[in-house]
Each structure stands twice: as C-alpha cells, then as structure tokens.
Amino acid sequence: MSDDLRALPLRERKKLRTRRTLAETALRLFTEHGYDATTLDDLCDAVEVSKRTFFRNYRSKEDVALASDSDLWSTYLDHVATLKLDGPLLAVLRTALDTTLGAMDPDWDRRFLATRELSDGVPALQAHSLGYCHDTTGAIVRTVTERSGADVDGVRLRLTVEIFVAAWHTASLHWTAQGGRGGRDGLTKLVEETFAKIPDALTCSA
Known part of the structure; x- marks a missing residue:
C-alpha cells in the first residue's frame, strides 16, 4: 500500500483507489482504442463500476482523461x-x-x-x-x-x-x-x- 493511502481512513482509501483505477483505465482505453471510439459505458464496464460511481469521481469523459x-x-x-x-x-x-x-x-x-x-x-x-x-x-x-x-x-x-x-x-x-x-x-x-x-x-x- 502506498504511503499516501496508508494514512487515510478505509472509506477514503477505497474512494481514491476507484478514482485512480478509473483514470488509469481511461488513459489505457483512450490510448489503445481512441478517445472518440471509447465510451463511458466501455470505461465503466472495464472498471466494473456504475456511471453513478463514475460521476461521483469525475464530471465528464474529458475530466477523467x-x-x-x-x-x-x-x-x-x-x-x-x-x-x-x-x-x-x-x-x-x-x-x-x-x-x-x-x-x-x-x-x-x-x-x-x-x-x-x-x-x-x-x-x-x-x-x-x-x-x-x-x-x-x-x-x-x-x-x-x-x-x-x-x-x-x-x-x-x-x-x-x-x-x-x-x-x-x-x-x-x-x-x-x-x-x-x-x-x-x-x-x-x-x-x-x-x-x-x-x-x-x-x-x-x-
């Protein structure tokens, strides 16, 4: 576990992990398949989260990119x-x-x-x-x-x-x-x- 996560309460650690996973996965999908060709549904499916969870972390597709x-x-x-x-x-x-x-x-x-x-x-x-x-x-x-x-x-x-x-x-x-x-x-x-x-x-x- 990284030092910046270790000091946080469990709820905050989970939230930050989800946010980071969304960003990492988005960057990989956008790079591999193209930004326009990758939808938010594709991203949420890859991370196995709902769109509601996505919008709790990022405002838009541009924002996560x-x-x-x-x-x-x-x-x-x-x-x-x-x-x-x-x-x-x-x-x-x-x-x-x-x-x-x-x-x-x-x-x-x-x-x-x-x-x-x-x-x-x-x-x-x-x-x-x-x-x-x-x-x-x-x-x-x-x-x-x-x-x-x-x-x-x-x-x-x-x-x-x-x-x-x-x-x-x-x-x-x-x-x-x-x-x-x-x-x-x-x-x-x-x-x-x-x-x-x-x-x-x-x-x-x-």
Whole structure:
C-alpha cells in the first residue's frame, strides 16, 4: 500500500483507489482504442463500476482523461494555501511547484506524459485543457490573494500568476516534445531552466 493511502481512513482509501483505477483505465482505453471510439459505458464496464460511481469521481469523459493535470494542480493549490508568502511571489510559486512535483505519486509523470500525448490529437481535450488552465489560474490568484491580504496589487498579482502558468506550460510542452526525457527529474530541470529565462524573455526583441 502506498504511503499516501496508508494514512487515510478505509472509506477514503477505497474512494481514491476507484478514482485512480478509473483514470488509469481511461488513459489505457483512450490510448489503445481512441478517445472518440471509447465510451463511458466501455470505461465503466472495464472498471466494473456504475456511471453513478463514475460521476461521483469525475464530471465528464474529458475530466477523467485529464486526471493527471487535476491531480497535480489540486495538490498544488492545497500546498499554496498553507504557505507563508514571503519574498518575490514568482519565486514562491515556482518553489511550491517543485515541492508539488516531488510529492506526486511515482507513476504520475508517466500518466502525465501519456495524457499530453493523447491530448495533442484530440480537439475536445485541447479545449477542455484550455478551460481547465483558465480555471486553475483563477484559483491560484484567489488563493494567493487570500493569503496576501487586502493590500495586494491585483493587477501585478494576476500578471505574476499568468507568467508562472505560461512558464510551466512552456516547460511541460518542451518535456513532452522530448518524449518525457529524464522523467520527473527531467521535467523539474526544464521547469528550472524555463523560469530562469523569464527576465531575458521580457526584453526579447523580435
């Protein structure tokens, strides 16, 4: 039993196992048979759960396909909500991302790479991913605003978060294009290198 499950009550362990099994099976079926060709009935039959159980865990077929994204960012938001926000915000957000990447389960990077590769060929997943990115950006802004207090400059804060999200997106695209080279460590290194290039990018000439 993995450490993240061991500490949970039995009911929560069962729920998390079901959620993970749905995500793993969905990714396998979508990859093997095609996203459009695989129905929710196919997924539920493969996992031997009802659609009611599916919708207790995921909102849609797109949602379960992008589970590795939501796993990362829900963990990230939970972590940021506990931080004392001292120093430059961009550095705080990036350090929190490093911590979150390190805390993901050992198989997360494989699932994330497979999800990115699947999404590249499915317009519905691309659209859903853009919407999820928008929602996540807003959630980070709200979380940081709550932690920062009433005197925060909303425009500067939003711009900082947008730069943070753009840098992550750039690094993860590069990692995916490399076929996930280096695994988790490779992704973390690309994140570090991408963030280091932000000052130069802000003065980049066409």
